[in-house]
Amino acid sequence: MKSQQILMLMIYTTFFCFMSTSSHQDTVTITPNHSIQYHDTLVSSAGTFEAGFFDFGNSSRQYFGIWYKSISPRTIVWVANRNAPVQNSTAVLKLTHQGDLVILDGRVWSSSNSSKIEVKPVMQLLDSGNLVVKDGESSENLLWQSFDYPGDTFLPGMKLKSDFVTGPYQYLTSWRDNEDPAEGEFSYKIDTRGFPQQVTTSGTTISYSTGPWNGYLFSGVSWDRMHRFLNFSLEFTNKGVSYGYETLKSSVLTITMLKLNPRGGTERSLWSNKKQSWDIVNTHPIDQCEYFAACGVNSICNSDDLPICECLQGFTSKFQAKWDPHDWSAGCVRRTKLSCDNGDWFKNYTGIKLPETSSSWFNRSLSLEECETLCLRNCSCTAYTNLDIRDGGSGCLLWFDGIVDMRTHTNRGQEIYIRLPFSERDQRRNKRDLNRKRLAGILVGLLALIIGLTILLWATSKSIKGMKLPKPVVKKAISWKHMMEKEEDSLPTIFDFSTIDVATNHFSNRNKLGEGGFGTVHKGTLINGQEIAVKRLSKTSRQGTEEFKNEVKLMATLQHRNLVKLLGCSIQQDEKLLIYEFMPNRSLDYFIFDTMQGKLLDWTKRLEIIEGIARGLMYLHQDSRLKIIHRDIKTSNILLDNNMIPKISDFGLARIFGGDQAEEKTNRVMGTYGYMSPEYAVHGSFSTKSDVFSFGVIVIEIISGRKNRGFRDPHHHFLNLLGHAWRLWIEERPLELIHDILDDSAALSVEILRCIQVGLLCVQQNPENRPNISSVVLMLNGEKLLPKPSQPGFYIGEDNKADTGSSKQYESCSVNEVSMSSLGAR
Template sequence: MLFKYVETCFGAKPGPYQYLTSWRDKNDPAEGEFSFMIDTKGYPQQVTTNGTKIFYSTGPWNGYIFSGVSSDRMFRFLNFSLEFTNKGVSYGYETLDSSMLSRTMLKLNPGGATERVLWSKERQSWDTVYSYPLDQCEYFSTCDVNSICNVNNVPICEWLQGFTPKFQAKWDSHDWSGGCVRRTNLSCDYGDWFKKYTGIKLPETSSSWFNRSLSLKECKTLCLRNCSCTAYANSDIRDGGSGCLLWFHDIADMRKHPDRGQEIHIRLSFSERDPRSYKKRLARIVVGLVSFIVVLTILVWATSKRMKGMKQPKPVVKKAIPWKHMMEKENSSLPKMFDFSTIDIATNHFSNTNKLGEGGFGTVHQGKLIDGQEIAVKRLSKTSRQGTEEFKNEVKLMATLQHRNLVKLLGCSIQQDEKLLIYEFMPNRSLDYFIFDTMRGKLLDWAKRLKIIEGIARGLMYLHQDSRLRIIHRDIKTSNILLDDNMTPKISDFGLARIFGIDQAEANTSRVMGTHGYMPPEYAVHGSFSTKSDVFSFGVIVIEMISGRKNRGFHDPHHHLLNLLGHAWRLWNEERPLELMDEILDDGGDLCLEILRCIHVGLLCVQQNPENRPNMSSVVLMLNGEKLLPKPSEPGFYIGKDNIADTESSKQYEKCSVNEVSISSLEVR
């Protein structure tokens, strides 16, 4: 491989990003104005840019070569390849005859022209295989949008069928700025049709969508179902064509190919059909309608005659109502329904650079709507444990809940197998992103951690007793606590939540779902859950935030059978609770009482017996120092021997140190 171009991505930001840059001029090697790179914002294409503007585009990759490049001479010398995964793009080519050619080189001139040259062993010189741009049509979007550039025509620009110049006077004077607009708007149904163009260099693809496994027929169907889709084509022309490439809204930089080109199908309104074709279709419709009426009349007559001879009518079988309509009937305050294409474009086609996280349910992507609003999109995978019922449940619940410590649901989208939930965007991601990382954990001092603990408690208190519905979340964990730009915590992911009646205390399920390490023993073992299940999960989060360590996977260095809760309980019994504290936290005397109080509250919440755990309204009072704290008992899943000596319940903390602290009841005012 004599030349290889690579773009890789890491996390949410691209890099390292490799590209060529021109010299400032032929005698000055300083960085110039032009750059050559592979654009992967949509389907991969090569572009030369002048600053932030595209100067030249090769068109998208077609399986052999980039579609706008003249291939006649290229294929005699070079074999091209392009591989792209969710981690990056790799493009390269190799010489076909090493006896004639030994080296290749790509040159980007100071004026923006790109040359591909080969070293000829026979002539002992560099041979230019291809250079571009060669003519006016090769400059990016010469004719602007919704038009075709053809260098062999006079004038070189022509508008697509069904379109007309936006500024006719300019167009007549060969000023094509503004491009073309539709004569008739699309009807957004199956009355629309597609005009096929052949021998075309495909339009630029920075805002395109693609799927390499779909057929061209499936591609057409998918485009018709999306009101914003304006054109489709095969993404790969090998072996008769495969893959699907869709364009949305206006299309730009389309021209007649110099030697081969591809097919593209442009979407048009039904009224833009050829009149003869329109008459034929109308005749077919009339014939079909007449036939349908005749058949229907015969069926009605036959059914009526049969019914007269029957003593009792057959029961009417009602058609199943789609769950979406059931939701609309059950809840009139549903969130906004988004079109899938709107969210697809907002998330840059769910690109990995926009991915915020991934779990058993699917992925979460960051996006930006046309009005500039930032969103977070939860996209359920087809193998997700959260099925249709859980999806319906989350939408239904979130539509009724409003609290500053609950994430706000903006809307949802349902299209075939795609189920999307659209939330307000939380710029600081989730709680686990900070507290379990040594460096990021330093951004959360004790004051911020206490604020987050109190916010989660208030959110749960709202769910359990202050909202119109009594909600049991069942999946409270650090990754489901999102943080806004002020580090205000917001509870998210209500896919497993359940509604309780006013007088209902607990419920049972044979389908235990949740996250190990946060599930209480009565739920994990017996499937029994109540408000005290969420209290247990909250207590785990408190202990994790104080220690900076995860409950699941933690092993006490001196007692290997103990998890983090057991470790905290042992330190509490041995009157060394502050040893639980994260090393990056300031252990100053002014804070130790607050930290001790939170350890105490956390242990009360994770007690083995759910009846011993406080409710969330009591937890809020305890955190504010307005309630006497009872002595905790051993936590759930504790495996060890309780050696604590009983102490008087009225004993106070007189001195705040690791080695001298008495563990019983605590009252802080």
């Protein structure tokens, strides 16, 4: 080794004597007759990337790296000598005649990839950010490439590979800190035990897991707007695994990257040419459920519920006597052992991120029915599902022993079948029958009451004919009868389950419009040709019988242009179905969080949507016969019809207030973090001002094209979208919030600025400071002067990081080809 260093130093000394003394120069190709000094750079052909020496303000620590050429501040994507910085600015990078890259400064860093055959090495920086050494300038024969030695950045075209034959295992490694690129504590890799899954580890301990590959992406990864520009792929054979992504050719030029930060989190960023800054569009982890095994074994995590952890059906907390609602590390155990014969059955969970797969087995050719049969034959098998969800599903994936790291996943969640003993089926059936009988009894009693009152009113009207009654009495009788007739007319149609089953093609995946914590939504077509949307509540839905009845009752009596219309319901065969008018343009989040779809919504249309939502809320709060608090206003609950008219939907959590009632409290906080007001999320207090807060969040999201939840201010990472908007407001730069695709011309700036101010007024920390919704409608129409907003809820500024307890409490609450013939865990 010492002789090698001396030889390299001799090469360096000889070369340095003949080296040009000219200043900075950019080159596109390096041969053994050239080198890169401290002030020289290597540039890709289109000028996208640049490579050279850099430092962090300390000349005693020099690195050779790659960065985006035209982006400021400098964004480093790869470092050669990350663990061995050079000591001074006389360093030089040279390509040897054997195809090695070496850095000389008194010490030697080498790519250590010497070719044993005669080559004509050429080094180039490609426009993908890949630094390559080729055998000849026009050759495709790569002798070495930087993509084979990842740092902390995952670029399009790069692959994370594991070779089962030769052994190389490629993965990202975090920097030690933001100014020290040495290998840090965390790694981002593909776990090849069992079926492949992506994990982030701290040493050998898993910190986060995305679940197994499902044919499109990893099961726990959200299908956010970036996936409409990117194509993800995983190649898995008996020789190895390769995972990567590419920018879709049909999309506009997109500069994007994924970074593993020094704290172990991942950030996917998109470069905004308009703002000349990076937009962080996706981060992990976004909540407590993303931490590996947050709820222990045999449990499910749901960040929208409190507590977030719950034992799977048939399981109970392992240490009930010592149970701590904030510590689920012990997990859950079965109430009854499996019988390991034909008596076991499977409970279906939908809309979830699949459990971790280190102890799993898989087969690509088996059907789902064959998968179930295979699992029943092995007493250690505890769950099964399709291996690949494309084209209706295929293949078989089996789990053994405990179920670990399963969570609800409303955005493209999957199905899994958990094995339970026969006794759990009986308990489930008894409880189901009891609930069905109760619901049937309530509906029969309600129907009898309506019929009885109708007969009574008819008899009363007959008996008063010809009688001279005081006018006030006659008017009262007529008014009551009219109201009952109106109420009876508004009762929803009771559909037969078989009718809806046929209309939705037996609830096929091809008819699925979406899914959430409640269950799934399918498109259907009735015999008369009418298109419908069917909300099918899952067995594990947080929206139980009470919420179902609540939604039916409310939607049957509420009629407004900006509310979705309920056509009917069905409660047969242990199914709870709600049948709505079909909204062909899906929901608002489908448009505003997607750059391509967002182009269909210009500012005029976005303003119309904002105003329509406000009018719908005003009807609920003060114009309808009932005073309704929705409690779950969010972009996914705003549906759009053919003309992009917004309609508020999903009234399962809504509450009716008395005429003079201002507020109510609950111990069961339900809703969606990111849209919940502080007083509701922390104290369980809700009112019309809670809906106003949620509306304000939507306004800011519509203007910015970003989600409040999961957003991090690029310069102040502790700020969410509301905090980011507030910071821009107080710094008198509010128009920087505008979505890239919106026109910010002077003619529109006044309207947009007004909407930003209205949004900030609606999300103020103190509910008393927020306007009521009728004032909001006037503000949006320019008929009311706007007061100055105060800081928003959950805001923690640089001078206010130790803010109110409510902010802290909220953060604690909120914190996406080989077949095996033997059946055993791999």
